[in-house]
Structures are given as structure tokens and as C-alpha cells.
Amino acid sequence: MSTFEIKTHRIGKTYTQPHFFILNKGLNSGKPLKNPCPNCFVITTPSEDDKNTLFHLSMMLLINGNYQYYLKGSVIPFIAIKDVKNLIQKNSIWLNEIELQKKIETIKKVEILEISFKNKLKVIHDLKMALLRSCKLEY
Template sequence: MLNYKLSQYSDGKSRTEFVFFILCKGKNAGKPLNKPTANCFVCEAKNQEESELLFWICYALWKGKNCERELIGSVIPYIRIQTMDKLIQERLNQINPECPHFKKRMLLLRYLEQNMKKHLSMIEKLKQLEVAAAASL
């Protein structure tokens, strides 16, 4: 069983080096982040391996719309810290991190995320090029 701590983010609080952040408000609540924002949780793990495993579990929960189903609030949707913790615990109970199938899926998610970022960056540069070309007519 993984030992991790999920808490509300507060600026200046000392933490271990094995942390990532989880957005808690808005339509993307549940999305794991590498850098903190004003509205996020902190997930602290014992080591890098556990932190990475938890990050990709949270990513899968977010992408699989598990977090979206748990959003509350009529104006600004948000997810409660207890709900996020429950989702993570349930997923941890369902998986076997040593299973080759699980490891392949985790690598696939990482690969897809990296390629998506690369392509989005390229699309942004193409848009800028298009604007520059249109402005020079």
C-alpha cells in the first residue's frame, strides 16, 4: 500500500521533494500539475517512484472523467479533498503496479501526453506564422 498525503496547498509550507499538485476548482478539477496554482491540493509521496505512480493514477482519473462526475458547486465547480482521496484509494485498490499491463498503460499515457504537448506547441507556432503571413499581405 502506498503512503501518501493529500493536503490543501498553501504557499510557503515546507514539503518533501516528491510532490505534485492537483487542481481542485474549475472544469479541470482533478488534473495533476507539476507546478502549484492557487486552487490546488498537494500530493506528497515517500519517493520518486510512488510520486510518479500517483501522478499517473490522478492523470488517468482526470482524463477518464472520474473527477468530473464528482464535481460539486453550481457556479464554480470543485472537488472536495476527501472525494479526491477516495478516488485515488479506490484506484490504488484496483491496480497492481507490478503488473506488466499496468506498466505498459502508464508508459503509453506518458508518451501520449508528451506528444500532445509537442503537437500543441507546433500548432501554436503555426498560428503565429499564419498571423505573420496575413499581416504582411
């Protein structure tokens, strides 16, 4: 696994290298994001493949609950940048495993399917709303 760099994202900053963001405050701390938000870290990588692999590794760590262990704070929980970096580095040794690569490819296919279903649900919701509005109910 090649190297990656993690920094605190500053609003308005643009990045030229392949990158993604990780939420660092709240109960969803550790959630990988494609678009920035005010409370996030940015991970930059030398290649697009490394970015995608680390994005999915981070998603697996979130779903598995690995980030929850490192949450600090009582009112608004947060995760420290060194904890995120150490957790990703520690688990990136598994990225060379062929079985994990197959699982990441399967997860990518499931994500595409999930987007398709969300789009279909939105169309169904819009159709339902149009039908309800055409009923001309009185106030």
C-alpha cells in the first residue's frame, strides 16, 4: 500500500491529488465522504486506485465500529487525527490480501446498486406526491 497524507480540511481549500474526506465530529466520526464538510479531515493519495481502496477501507472500519473506540468528548464526540491515521495504517496491511480486494470490488457493486435503488425510490415518492396533489382535497 502506498503512502497517504491526512490533514485537517480547511473550508475553501482545493486539492489537486486524489482525495476524500473523513468526518471527525459527531457520532458518525470516521465516515468517509466524497464532498467536504466543516468538521472533517482530508486524505490525499498519489493515485486514484489508492484513494478508492482507502475510502472503502475507511467505510469498512466505520461499519465495523472500529472508530467508535477512539471517540473522545462527552457533549460532541470527536476523533483525533492521529487515531484515524494509526487505525488506517494498522489496517492497510490487509489491503494486499486478494480476498479483501474481491470484497472491496463487491462493495463497489453493491454501492452502485444502492444508488440505483435510491433513485427508484425517489421516483416512486415523486409519483406518489403527484397523485396525492391531484386529489384536490379541501383544507
